[in-house]
Amino acid sequence: MNPSPSTKPTPLFLQGVCLCVLFIFSFGFLPAATLPKVVLFTTGGTIQSKGEHRDKLFEYTDGKVTPKELTDDLPELQTIAAIETVEISNVGSGEIGAPQLLKLVKAINAALARPDVTGAVVTHGTSTLEETAYFLHLTVKSTKPVVVVGAMRPFTAISRDGPFNLYNSVRVAITPEAVGKGVMVVLDDTIHSARFVTKGNTYHVDTFVDRDIGPLGFTDSDRVVFYRTPLSRHTSNSEFDVSILETLPMVDIVYGYQEASAAPLEALITAGAKGIILNDGAPSFKKGSLKALSEGIVVVQSDRKGSGRVVLSEHSAGRGVITADSLNAQKARVLLRLALTKTTDAKEIQRIFNTY
Amino acid sequence: MRRMNVSFRFPFFCFLSLAILSGSTMAQEIPAAYAPKALTLPHVVLISMGGTIASRGDVRLNVSNYGGKGMRVDPEVWIHDLPDLALYARVTTEDFRQPEDATGGMTFEYFYKVAKRLQELASDKTVDGIVVTHGTNTMAETAYFMDLVVNIHKPVVFVGSQRPWTGLSGDGPLNLLNAVRIAATPEAAEKGVLHAMNQLINPARDVTKTSAYRVETFKSVDVGAIGVADPDVVKFYSEPTRRHTYRSEFNITTLPATLPVVEIVYAYTESPGYLIDALVEHGAKGIVVDGTGAGSPAGDQVDAIKRAQAKGVVVVATARTRGGRVQDTIKRRESGIIPGDNLPPEKARLLLQLALSKSSQPAEITRIFNEY
Numbered sequence: 183m184n185p186s187p188s189t190k191p192t193p194l195f196l197q198g199v200c201l202c203v204l205f206i207f208s209f210g211f212l213p214a215a216t217l218p219k220v221v222l223f224t225t226g227g228t229i230q231s232k233g234e235h236r237d238k239l240f241e242y243t244d245g246k247v248t249p250k251e252l253t254d255d256l257p258e259l260q261t262i263a264a265i266e267t268v269e270i271s272n273v274g275s276g277e278i279g280a281p282q283l284l285k286l287v288k289a290i291n292a293a294l295a296r297p298d299v300t301g302a303v304v305t306h307g308t309s310t311l312e313e314t315a316y317f318l319h320l321t322v323k324s325t326k327p328v329v330v331v332g333a334m335r336p337f338t339a340i341s342r343d344g345p346f347n348l349y350n351s352v353r354v355a356i357t358p359e360a361v362g363k364g365v366m367v368v369l370d371d372t373i374h375s376a377r378f379v380t381k382g383n384t385y386h387v388d389t390f391v392d393r394d395i396g397p398l399g400f401t402d403s404d405r406v407v408f409y410r411t412p413l414s415r416h417t418s419n420s421e422f423d424v425s426i427l428e429t430l431p432m433v434d435i436v437y438g439y440q441e442a443s444a445a446p447l448e449a450l451i452t453a454g455a456k457g458i459i460l461n462d463g464a465p466s467f468k469k470g471s472l473k474a475l476s477e478g479i480v481v482v483q484s485d486r487k488g489s490g491r492v493v494l495s496e497h498s499a500g501r502g503v504i505t506a507d508s509l510n511a512q513k514a515r516v517l518l519r520l521a522l523t524k525t526t527d528a529k530e531i532q533r534i535f536n537t538y
Numbered sequence: 539m540r541r542m543n544v545s546f547r548f549p550f551f552c553f554l555s556l557a558i559l560s561g562s563t564m565a566q567e568i569p570a571a572y573a574p575k576a577l578t579l580p581h582v583v584l585i586s587m588g589g590t591i592a593s594r595g596d597v598r599l600n601v602s603n604y605g606g607k608g609m610r611v612d613p614e615v616w617i618h619d620l621p622d623l624a625l626y627a628r629v630t631t632e633d634f635r636q637p638e639d640a641t642g643g644m645t646f647e648y649f650y651k652v653a654k655r656l657q658e659l660a661s662d663k664t665v666d667g668i669v670v671t672h673g674t675n676t677m678a679e680t681a682y683f684m685d686l687v688v689n690i691h692k693p694v695v696f697v698g699s700q701r702p703w704t705g706l707s708g709d710g711p712l713n714l715l716n717a718v719r720i721a722a723t724p725e726a727a728e729k730g731v732l733h734a735m736n737q738l739i740n741p742a743r744d745v746t747k748t749s750a751y752r753v754e755t756f757k758s759v760d761v762g763a764i765g766v767a768d769p770d771v772v773k774f775y776s777e778p779t780r781r782h783t784y785r786s787e788f789n790i791t792t793l794p795a796t797l798p799v800v801e802i803v804y805a806y807t808e809s810p811g812y813l814i815d816a817l818v819e820h821g822a823k824g825i826v827v828d829g830t831g832a833g834s835p836a837g838d839q840v841d842a843i844k845r846a847q848a849k850g851v852v853v854v855a856t857a858r859t860r861g862g863r864v865q866d867t868i869k870r871r872e873s874g875i876i877p878g879d880n881l882p883p884e885k886a887r888l889l890l891q892l893a894l895s896k897s898s899q900p901a902e903i904t905r906i907f908n909e910y
Contacts (some may be wrong), residue, residue: 359779373819392740395775396762404866409744409761409880410776493770508775 193457218300221293223286224249225314226272227307229333229344236271239385242336244274244307252305255337256345263300263352275307275332278314280430280519287321287424288475294324301327301355303348308332308381308389311367315376316513319478320366320520320538321424322417327360330367330376334387342410343387350401357406363398364416373399373517375412380488380510393489394508415538422520431456431522435511438462438486442471454527455479457518460503461511462486475502480526482518482535484511494532502528507535545817580666580722582627586613587644587652587680588635589673591699591710602751604702604762607638610874611703619703622715627667627722643656644676645818648685653790660690667693667721671714674698674747674755678733681742682885685731686892687790691735694783696733696742700753709736709753716767723772729764730782731869739765741778743910746860746882760861760880781909786894798894800824802883805858811842818845823898824852827875828883833857833864835875847874852903854890856883867905876904 224230226244230252233242249267259265270286271277290302306314315330322328331351333344351368354360365376370388378392399408415421424430432455436446442464450458451473457480460467467504471481484506485492492505514535521534581693586592592613593605613631616623623629634652636645659665674681697717699710707886717734720726731742735756744758750888757763765774781787799822803813817825825846827835833855835843843853855864856878864870864877878886886907893906 375776392762394766396758396760398776399779400760400863402863402865407863407879408779410764411779412776491766491768491773493768495770507773534839538600 202227217262217264218266218512219289220338220352220355221299221302222249222253222265222267222352223270223289223293223302223304224252224272225275225278225282225286225304225306225309227275227305227332228313229305229307229331229337229348230272231274231336232338233336236340239335239339242338245272245339245402248272252337252348257349258349259352263356265352266293271305275314278306278310283314283317284424284427284430287318290318290328291321291323291425294322294326294328299326301329301360303351303355304328304330304331305348306330308334308369310512312376312380312390313512313516315365315367315379316516317520319376319416320420320422320517322365323420323423325362325418327355327357327363328365329354329360329364329418334369334370334385334389350406353401353406359406359408360417362411363408364412366398368401371401373401373406373408375410377412377414377416378508380513382488420538421504422523424520426525427523430519433457433515433519433522435459435461435484435487435515436467437511438464438467440464442466445507447471447474450471450474451479456522457482457515459484459506459511459514459518469505472501473519480504480518480522480528480531482506482514482531484509484514486511494536499532504528504532504535509535545664570806579624580627582629582663582718582721583665584613584616584629584666584718585649585652585655585668585670586631586633586635587670587672589671589698590702591671591697591714592635593702594704595702596752598704598706601701601705604704604755610635610638615703616714620711620715623718623908626715626719629718632835643673643709644680649680650790650793652680653684653687654688656684656688656694656804657790660688660692665692666836667695667723667726669714669717669721670699672696672698674700674735676884678742678745678747678882679884679888681731681733681745683888685742686889687788687793688731688783689786689789690783691728693721693723693729694731695721695726696731697735700751700755712737716772720767720772725774726772728784729774729777734767737767737776738763739767739772741782743778743780743782743881743885760885784845787896791810794895797891798823800826800890800894802826802828802887803839804883805829805837805839807836807841809835809837811838811845814839814842818849818851822846822851823894824854824887825906826854826856826878826883826886826890828858829864830857830858832862832867833870833877843873843875850898852876852890852894852898852900854878854886854903854907856881856886874900876900876907879907881907 229249230245231242246341249269266442281365329351331347335342347369367374367379374397378395381389382391383389398410434450444466447470459482461484482504491508521531592611594609595604695717697713701708703710713735733740733745740758740847744761745756747755748757749755764776801817801822854876857864863880893903
């Protein structure tokens, strides 16, 4: 069919531009200016560690992989997001504590307040990753996605899981459906809520589990897919504000077992703990916790089984003991430290444990 | 259909004391310290579609051969045996059981009957929540069907038991009590049709029976439960993101009298193509292939699917792994097979039947499988 006289032929250079754009799109490469910006906060961990040789799946050294090495190793990231890196630390997760947590959350809040930033990803050692993730879940002041990621195998290992975990974390951080879901943990193609997730295996790549309550979704090859939205209060809906804090109250955990000694509990009272988490029970805890309560220390009852809630018992409430809901001891500690920045009232802290 | 209002004639406290004094063998004494949660209790409608929970065995140890003619538990017997229900709700019962001599399990006739009744109850201002009992073998299917076709905001809770009402350490009484507690909980609203057994609350879409006889059998494989019915509180931790009930485009009031025929074939080493040919011959409009691994048909199924598609039959792939999603891969797109997401084949079948009642366009059906 002949073109109608009024139709001007498309200028050649425009056709060329169109072809170029099509070409770029078809390969998944977009100009950097249009890519969503993700800030990558690195703290270290196995994902940034090196072993002597590639069969070394343990006995590797933390702090060996710089943020630049991490991102240079994964050029695929540049095709989906503009990555900006901020190094918080380069240590194993055992080295993380209140100073690093406060530095990290302040940096994340500053970044997410920028309109040009779509989301944040945090690298972390896996052993205490759930504690940091839950701390961020309670203190980040944004609905933008925050994803904490790690690896079970070092940067140098055969079949290392780190690169794909990192790639998938960035995918989640730029997924619109991830907005408002709080802090998430992404490993092994699975998206966990920081509220539920716990490390459930010492070395396997599917280590992170959400007992009773499952994951939020998955980072499948075709798309990032969500099945759940968490309901407990978090991030932009949280009442905790750490922006002016330099430290967090001292809270420690005692483990319950047959014939558990009263000594740790008494030592914590002497050492000046503001809160104590009982990880399960022991006969000696009764006297010890009464003593703690009489000295104004807040006592929270958690449980070592790793699944199920500590139910609200009128008996414990009468003694002033707070129940930890379904939080394991290490996460109950995170919440209690933040609760103690606001109040020492047992009823008020129980409300906090019921709603976060 | 029989309807019975067990408590409307009496003030609440009067009913409660009568119920406790009636002293059934199953009901334990209610500790005096327990007070009703509210002065005006929610009204929960308890619909019986039967099931093991509505069956009795000859002796207490008989937990595998029960029910049938003369061995059923009428809904009012539950109320009699469980005066504890009156602590949480004013419960009225409705009987939607199949006839005593019915064989072959649940039917679409009853799907429609119950869905229509649920739709009526949705706008009944005197009703706060609904509990439906059902046999456990196919209850996940029935619950999912209701989840897709009933436009309702109120809690709807499916419940059953693994052991008959008369069984030793029967799970039925506590399951039923918890189901009523959940249906009477305002937070249970707008979460789609729920399933509750063994203190766990699962969405109808995700829940599936995973063990033939153990009491811990219903799980949302991969995605987990969304809440718990613990002794102290009913608590929700998450909610489903997929479309359901009041967010569904399907509704029982506008469904055709019969849905398009969709059947299931299972994939395995050297699976033949003639089963698919036979289904097409019998007039199936859709076929769900429960594929191996990531959802792949096997053997001669591959060619039989092409023959079926040439005749306009829509093919959906599920994965027999019962965990993980069937993904939207280039190969699958080229073969015109629609990914069934993470649905088991029996649920993919129901969704495909509903989808086919509206459209036979692969793009439209793919959208439906992505959204529900």
